[in-house]
Amino acid sequence: MFDEMAVRFVFLGTLKEFAGHVDEVEAHGATLSEALQSLRSAEPALGDSICDEHGRVRELINVFVGGREVRSLEGERTRLRDGDRVIVVPSVAGGEE
Amino acid sequence: MTLAGTKLLVGTSKGAFIFTGDASRRNWKARGPFFAKDLGALGEVYHLAIDRRNKGRVFAAVNPGFTGPNVYYTDDLGANWKASEPPRFPKRSKLTAKNIWHITPGREGEPGTLYLGLDPFGLFLSRDVGEKWEVVEGITYHKDRREWNPGFGGPCLHTIALDPRSEKEMWVGMSAAGVYHTSDMESWEPRNRGIRVDYAPEKFPAFGQCVHKFALSADGRTLYLQNHGGVYRSEDRGRSWIDVGKELPSDFGFALAAHPSDPKTFYVVPLETPSRYVPEARPAVYRTSDRGETWQAMRSGFPAKAYLTVLREGMCTDGNDPAGVYVGAKNGSLYFSRDDGEHFELLAENLPSIVSVTAG
Numbered sequence: 001m002f003d004e005m006a007v008r009f010v011f012l013g014t015l016k017e018f019a020g021h022v023d024e025v026e027a028h029g030a031t032l033s034e035a036l037q038s039l040r041s042a043e044p045a046l047g048d049s050i051c052d053e054h055g056r057v058r059e060l061i062n063v064f065v066g067g068r069e070v071r072s073l074e075g076e077r078t079r080l081r082d083g084d085r086v087i088v089v090p091s092v093a094g095g096e097e
Numbered sequence: 098m099t100l101a102g103t104k105l106l107v108g109t110s111k112g113a114f115i116f117t118g119d120a121s122r123r124n125w126k127a128r129g130p131f132f133a134k135d136l137g138a139l140g141e142v143y144h145l146a147i148d149r150r151n152k153g154r155v156f157a158a159v160n161p162g163f164t165g166p167n168v169y170y171t172d173d174l175g176a177n178w179k180a181s182e183p184p185r186f187p188k189r190s191k192l193t194a195k196n197i198w199h200i201t202p203g204r205e206g207e208p209g210t211l212y213l214g215l216d217p218f219g220l221f222l223s224r225d226v227g228e229k230w231e232v233v234e235g236i237t238y239h240k241d242r243r244e245w246n247p248g249f250g251g252p253c254l255h256t257i258a259l260d261p262r263s264e265k266e267m268w269v270g271m272s273a274a275g276v277y278h279t280s281d282m283e284s285w286e287p288r289n290r291g292i293r294v295d296y297a298p299e300k301f302p303a304f305g306q307c308v309h310k311f312a313l314s315a316d317g318r319t320l321y322l323q324n325h326g327g328v329y330r331s332e333d334r335g336r337s338w339i340d341v342g343k344e345l346p347s348d349f350g351f352a353l354a355a356h357p358s359d360p361k362t363f364y365v366v367p368l369e370t371p372s373r374y375v376p377e378a379r380p381a382v383y384r385t386s387d388r389g390e391t392w393q394a395m396r397s398g399f400p401a402k403a404y405l406t407v408l409r410e411g412m413c414t415d416g417n418d419p420a421g422v423y424v425g426a427k428n429g430s431l432y433f434s435r436d437d438g439e440h441f442e443l444l445a446e447n448l449p450s451i452v453s454v455t456a457g
Contacts, residue, residue, distance in 0.1 A: 014163060015163070015164075026155065043182065046321050048164070048183055049161075049163070049164035049165065050164070052165060052185075052193040052194070053165075053185035053186055053187075053188065053193060053194065054188055054191065054193065056193070058163065058164060060162065060163045061163060061164070090163040090164075091163065
């Protein structure tokens with residue numbers, strides 16, 4: 001059902017290693033939630049690194065659509081357009097170290 | 098080949114190490130670090146376990162930080178690791194797995210079973226030697242849950258003690274919810290009577306204790322416990338506890354380990370508060386040989402002055418005679434004793450911050 005809308009997940013930082021050192025992975029969906037579900041079906045470990053068991057984007061993962069972080073849009077319900085690039089970036093770590 | 102020699106599994110803030118000792122336990126060979134690079138900068142390994150029922154398979158609780166936690170296992174001492182299907186809470190719970198704190202292989206009579214303790218408060222088990230995990234609902238969705246509060250390390254289930262004589266009797270420890278017990282894996286009851294909660298209005302509540310670690314004695318009849326405040330003993334399977342730590346230089350500490358064959362002997366590492374390093378920066382393991390009635394400070398082999406902090410899983414014993422006692426500190430120093438704790442030696446130093454040690 002997601003086949004009509006193809007998007008590309010682009011992985012930066014540490015997540016690139018989870019993606020098998022590839023830069024981009026194709027997925028399908030009209031919303032981010034659907035695209036994440038599609039990604040998770042195809043690449044369970046990679047999907048699990050981005051989302052928790054309820055399909056929510058993990059706290060320290062940032063997802064950008066159209067240059068905006070999805071938490072400032074509609075979160076997992078953010079609508080996607082055919083050909084969108086969904087950029088996934090882990091939070092920058094410095095913290096206590 | 099995997100099973101030969103004593104194994105010491107070390108979890109750190111930057112990956113895991115596996116040390117193999119020779120027959121004398123004088124010489125150790127290190128492998129690792131594992132997970133330090135391949136899981137990014139936050140590849141914390143909170144705990145490891147070796148399963149001698151299953152050809153020495155080693156399990157690691159890996160908490161990458163950015164992404165979800167998982168169990169990895171190896172059958173060749175780290176040459177190859179395989180990921181479990183991650184332990185995840187069912188959708189209806191709305192809980193998200195944050196960190197895996199503890200792994201315990203099951204009893205001899207349940208050869209495929211292992212148990213996991215998670216943050217947020219959760220107990221999982223595997224029936225297929227760690228391939229998949231399922232939530233243990235009786236404790237994870239306990240009616241008391243809404244009143245459990247997190248300790249400083251988060252709402253974690255960090256201790257699992259199995260009664261070797263019964264396939265369904267076990268205890269778990271949670272911070273800061275206390276000790277819970279089951280006889281059937283379905284109904285669980287708090288067992289904290291006599292354990293003090295200094296920081297709460299009610300000093301002896303039914304639950305809510307910030308238990309740090311506990312262990313069963315070698316004969317399975319006595320429980321020893323390091324609480325946030327106080328060291329305790331229970332002779333009645335946790336129904337009641339008495340404070341046996343009044344002689345110690347501090348009632349605070351994290352680590353506790355039982356002797357593998359002498360049921361009267363166990364070990365703790367008191368820490369000062371609020372600094373949380375050893376009292377007066379004089380490292381010692383405190384040993385009792387009479388179930389906590391009297392204590393000896395075992396200092397031989399430790400530096401005269403060192404600001405050591407030993408965390409919850411930072412001390413263990415092995416199954417040898419005399420027993421090995423292993424202590425890993427946050428500053429990356431790893432000490433061991435080959436004689437029941439009489440003398441300690443430095444096994445390794447300048448490791449990443451040590452979170453756990455497990456011998457087997």
